[in-house]
Amino acid sequence: MKTYKHQQIESKWQKIWEEEKLNGVKLKTATKPYYNLMMYPYPSAEGLHVGNVYAFTGSDIHGRFMRMQGYDVFEPIGFDSGGIHSENFAIKMGVHPKQMTNRNIEHFTQQLKMIGNIFDWNHTVDVMNPDYYRWTQWLFIQLFKAGLAYKKKSAVTWCPSCKTTVSDEQTEKKGEKIVCERCKTEIERKYMSQWFFKITDYAQRLLDNTYKLNWPDKVLITQRNWIGKSEGAEVYFKLENYQDIIKVFTTRPDTLHGCTFFCLAPEHPLVINITQEKYKDSVSHYISETNKKTELERKFENKEKTGVFTGSYVINPINNEKIPVWIADYVLMDYGEGAVMGVPAHDKRDFEFAKKFNLAIKPVIRGNNWEFNPDNWNDNYKDEGKIINSTDWNDLQYPYNLKDIIKSLETKKIGKSKTTYKLRDWCISRQRYWGPPIPMIYCPSCAKEGKSWFTSQKSKLKNSTNMVGWYPVPEDQLPVELSEINDYLPDGSGKSPLARHPEFFETTCPVCGGKAQRETDVSDTFLDSSWYFLRYPSTAGGDISRKEASKNAFIPEITKKWLPVSQYCGGAEHSVLHLMYSRFITMALHDLKYLDFEEPFPNFYAHGLIIKDGAKMSKSRGNVVNPDEYIAKFGADVLRLYLSFMGPYKDGGDFRDSGIQGMEKFIHRFFKLFYQIREGEVYLKADISKLEGIRHETIKKVTYGYKNFKYNIIIASIMKYLNFLEDNFTDKPLTEENSKHGLLALKTIVLLIAPIAPHLAEELWQEFQDGKQFNSVHQQKWPDYDEKMITNEEVIIVIQVNGKKRGEIKVVKDKTLDQNYVLAKAKEDEKIKSYLKNQVIKKEIFVKGKLVNFVI
RNA sequence: GCCGAGGUGGCGAAAUUGGUAGACGCGCAUGACUAAGGAUCAUGUGGAGAAAUCCUUGCAGGUUCGAUUCCUGUCCUCGGCACCA
Numbered sequence: 001m002k003t004y005k006h007q008q009i010e011s012k013w014q015k016i017w018e019e020e021k022l023n024g025v026k027l028k029t030a031t032k033p034y035y036n037l038m039m040y041p042y043p044s045a046e047g048l049h050v051g052n053v054y055a056f057t058g059s060d061i062h063g064r065f066m067r068m069q070g071y072d073v074f075e076p077i078g079f080d081s082g083g084i085h086s087e088n089f090a091i092k093m094g095v096h097p098k099q100m101t102n103r104n105i106e107h108f109t110q111q112l113k114m115i116g117n118i119f120d121w122n123h124t125v126d127v128m129n130p131d132y133y134r135w136t137q138w139l140f141i142q143l144f145k146a147g148l149a150y151k152k153k154s155a156v157t158w159c160p161s162c163k164t165t166v167s168d169e170q171t172e173k174k175g176e177k178i179v180c181e182r183c184k185t186e187i188e189r190k191y192m193s194q195w196f197f198k199i200t201d202y203a204q205r206l207l208d209n210t211y212k213l214n215w216p217d218k219v220l221i222t223q224r225n226w227i228g229k230s231e232g233a234e235v236y237f238k239l240e241n242y243q244d245i246i247k248v249f250t251t252r253p254d255t256l257h258g259c260t261f262f263c264l265a266p267e268h269p270l271v272i273n274i275t276q277e278k279y280k281d282s283v284s285h286y287i288s289e290t291n292k293k294t295e296l297e298r299k300f301e302n303k304e305k306t307g308v309f310t311g312s313y314v315i316n317p318i319n320n321e322k323i324p325v326w327i328a329d330y331v332l333m334d335y336g337e338g339a340v341m342g343v344p345a346h347d348k349r350d351f352e353f354a355k356k357f358n359l360a361i362k363p364v365i366r367g368n369n370w371e372f373n374p375d376n377w378n379d380n381y382k383d384e385g386k387i388i389n390s391t392d393w394n395d396l397q398y399p400y401n402l403k404d405i406i407k408s409l410e411t412k413k414i415g416k417s418k419t420t421y422k423l424r425d426w427c428i429s430r431q432r433y434w435g436p437p438i439p440m441i442y443c444p445s446c447a448k449e450g451k452s453w454f455t456s457q458k459s460k461l462k463n464s465t466n467m468v469g470w471y472p473v474p475e476d477q478l479p480v481e482l483s484e485i486n487d488y489l490p491d492g493s494g495k496s497p498l499a500r501h502p503e504f505f506e507t508t509c510p511v512c513g514g515k516a517q518r519e520t521d522v523s524d525t526f527l528d529s530s531w532y533f534l535r536y537p538s539t540a541g542g543d544i545s546r547k548e549a550s551k552n553a554f555i556p557e558i559t560k561k562w563l564p565v566s567q568y569c570g571g572a573e574h575s576v577l578h579l580m581y582s583r584f585i586t587m588a589l590h591d592l593k594y595l596d597f598e599e600p601f602p603n604f605y606a607h608g609l610i611i612k613d614g615a616k617m618s619k620s621r622g623n624v625v626n627p628d629e630y631i632a633k634f635g636a637d638v639l640r641l642y643l644s645f646m647g648p649y650k651d652g653g654d655f656r657d658s659g660i661q662g663m664e665k666f667i668h669r670f671f672k673l674f675y676q677i678r679e680g681e682v683y684l685k686a687d688i689s690k691l692e693g694i695r696h697e698t699i700k701k702v703t704y705g706y707k708n709f710k711y712n713i714i715i716a717s718i719m720k721y722l723n724f725l726e727d728n729f730t731d732k733p734l735t736e737e738n739s740k741h742g743l744l745a746l747k748t749i750v751l752l753i754a755p756i757a758p759h760l761a762e763e764l765w766q767e768f769q770d771g772k773q774f775n776s777v778h779q780q781k782w783p784d785y786d787e788k789m790i791t792n793e794e795v796i797i798v799i800q801v802n803g804k805k806r807g808e809i810k811v812v813k814d815k816t817l818d819q820n821y822v823l824a825k826a827k828e829d830e831k832i833k834s835y836l837k838n839q840v841i842k843k844e845i846f847v848k849g850k851l852v853n854f855v856i
Numbered sequence: 857g858c859c860g861a862g863g864u865g866g867c868g869a870a871a872u873u874g875g876u877a878g879a880c881g882c883g884c885a886u887g888a889c890u891a892a893g894g895a896u897c898a899u900g901u902g903g904a905g906a907a908a909u910c911c912u913u914g915c916a917g918g919u920u921c922g923a924u925u926c927c928u929g930u931c932c933u934c935g936g937c938a939c940c941a
Contacts, residue, residue, distance in 0.1 A: 218935090
């Protein structure tokens with residue numbers, strides 16, 4: 001009797017699959033392309049995490065299933081090797097990031113080869129390899145030339161301990177303080193010159209397309225909230241005694257008559273100008289206090305309103321009332337116009353502000369079911385109502401007459417309809433070392449003459465962001481290689497370590513030939529990952545030559561054939577960042593005529609998170625599960641089975657050792673049963689109709705499970721099938737048909753389990769082959785099922801009395817549709833008789849093939 | 857505060873979407889095999905009850921012949937966003 005030895009089986013098949021080139025796909029000649037993508041990992045020094053294994057095997061199971069559906073499945077994997085994360089770890093270990101990254105990638109590759117995925121190792125990416133990032137730089141240049149990349153001074157969060165900028169996502173709240181996620185140092189705020197991408201130009205399209213994507217709702221909703229569209233109006237307020245007009249955005253122009261004060265963000269460009277002498281001290285003091293706080297603090301602090309009076313007034317254009325202008329930090333400069341028309345009666349924040357500073361409050365809406373009450377604030381101000389105290393607007397209805405109101409503003413030339421988004425431009429500059437250098441050159445002498453790339457090209461694009469002096473690196477000079485410097489530590493100057501290396505930044509102007517400087521910032525790691533899926537099929541290897549791969553970021557014919565991605569799997573934590581950026585980049589490339597599709601991932605599935613003992617795995621908790629251990633002890637197939645059995649793929653789960661042993665037991669049991677039947681030690685005794693019934697039912701359930709990422713029910717159905725077979729053993733052959741069916745049952749199970757336990761399935765599949773020519777289980781056609789075969793000759797009908805199960809009867813298949821027959825038979829049942837005795841049946845419910853219900 | 861997901865045995869969970877609640881597994885209990893433990897196999901396993909039977913999908917209602925599934929209210933738990941005018 002053979003026993004299951006995973007060490008031998010798994011390494012054997014991994015080797016054979018590689019030799020037989022089973023996992024690669026011929027990109028050029030494949031006829032049914034299916035691009036199965038999973039989010040590539042960051043190659044950490046700790047090695048592959050069991051969470052990675054969960055993510056990757058779940059996606060691979062889908063890929064393997066689709067391959068058995070007849071598709072040519074391309075399933076690549078690569079490495080997100082850039083960014084601060086990698087760099088900081090290298091610094092901590094005292095190893096150069098390049099060395100560290102190469103080492104980690106090697107380790108990851110070795111581990112990834114053990115988990116049994118159908119990765120195509122001919123096509124992989126390492127985003128910090130110049131072969132890759134030259135195209136990241138190329139991409140930057142295309143966006144720059146299209147007017148979608150610009151440089152501007154902007155506020156950033158700065159960690160004085162890490163000596164670097166950190167993103168908002170890399171900070172956390174600790175008590176009243178905002179600290180660096182990594183070192184827990186309180187962060188500061190700095191103004192620095194940064195490169196941005198104009199993702200805001202795409203806000204509306206990014207929003208519209210969310211209604212076309214086959215993605216989980218929660219991810220789409222998160223993206224919609226992030227884009228944050230608001231429709232309303234902008235209104236023009238004239239400053240008293242000044243020429244300036246201040247624009248303000250409001251979603252409630254109907255409350256314009258109720259505006260009793262005006263508030264500017266402390267950073268508003270007009271503040272300095274309009275502050276009256278008497279108030280200069282208090283205003284500048286307030287501004288400097290605000291500057292000390294980070295933007296995050298301003299947002300987190302949901303406490304008392306603060307602000308100061310500027311001494312100036314604006315005129316409310318609707319009624320010419322004179323209104324005081326304040327500044328307050330609850331007004332954010334980067335939303336709307338950085339100004340708020342204060343309507344304290346109908347906005348909670350304005351109300352708090354007015355209360356605190358004793359400003360006038362004037363109700364202008366009476367709700368259908370509420371009324372403004374200065375002593376008892378209610379949150380009904382967004383409900384329906386009608387306008388009051390507003391001269392000719394009185395009796396108009398909110399929200400029904402909003403459009404009319406905006407029209408009347410337009411007629412009077414004091415405002416117009418306006419849409420605003422929360423989405424902000426994407427800051428891609430990093431003043432660090434470990435990233436692709438931003439491929440731009442600044443020429444001071446061209447700048448003096450007001451020249452720029454746009455003027456040199458006589459471009460029609462208006463240079464609204466003052467990009468004088470800037471030129472992209474000529475494309476034939478790419479990549480701008482990252483110098484291999486040794487002093488890559490950030491020094492806290494706010495400049496990249498590359499700024500200390502003249503041999504890197506000193507260059508000549510591509511237009512005038514004069515002395516010029518390279519940009520020393522590197523780009524955000526999210527730029528690397530925003531297009532990696534485009535690169536995979538166009539990398540050299542397999543049937544793609546080196547020459548082809550080096551000519552384009554993505555080869556047009558190959559891209560046309562393989563993209564967009566057929567199915568993308570990944571964690572929901574990338575809902576906004578990676579998934580939004582990739583959509584934006586794809587849309588921009590579409591507009592630049594490089595791609596014929598707008599959306600990179602029409603189908604996205606968000607898997608769950610693996611936790612351990614109820615908590616997120618982390619080094620500090622000491623509860624990190626190392627997959628190597630489990631693969632060594634149980635094998636990849638058992639681990640894959642266990643991870644699949646925990647629950648639906650979207651839910652993740654809690655990793656427990658006891659559970660994994662259950663899967664080991666299952667494989668051993670199946671292995672044993674397989675050889676018992678195969679060697680003719682046992683036969684199946686149930687009749688063929690019944691055996692076929694459960695076989696077809698199992699195929700149906702399993703297929704449903706694969707299609708819906710419910711891998712847990714696949715395994716449950718197969719186990720159930722196995723239990724049934726075991727219960728029907730006999731040691732004597734009954735008929736030839738019966739003994740044949742045993743083998744059919746085995747073949748079916750092997751096929752059904754192949755995507756989840758690929759090595760085991762291959763091992764057993766070979767028992768059916770003559771051994772002359774290699775014939776893989778993974779190249780087989782998926783088994784079909786026939787609905788008609790599922791119901792047996794005898795069907796069990798449940799009998800209910802008043803909706804409660806009181807018995808069941810067996811009915812032959814042909815009679816299940818015959819209502820009279822089934823009802824009559826149900827009434828003959830002894831148990832049912834006792835329930836129906838001396839009762840009047842009020843109603844008889846008949847559900848064909850399922851149940852009858854007597855209402856008494 | 858707002859948005860989202862979810863509450864089913866001791867635990868992970870099923871129920872193909874209004875039709876037998878708890879499939880499948882873990883754990884546990886008893887027994888067999890063992891010198892013994894492990895492994896394996898067999899049986900049992902939502903609760904109450906001697907039993908017939910009754911109760912049971914967070915809680916309270918509603919619709920229905922019939923509700924884990926639909927509706928209303930309510931209470932928890934976990935994620936995400938957070939002064940967005």
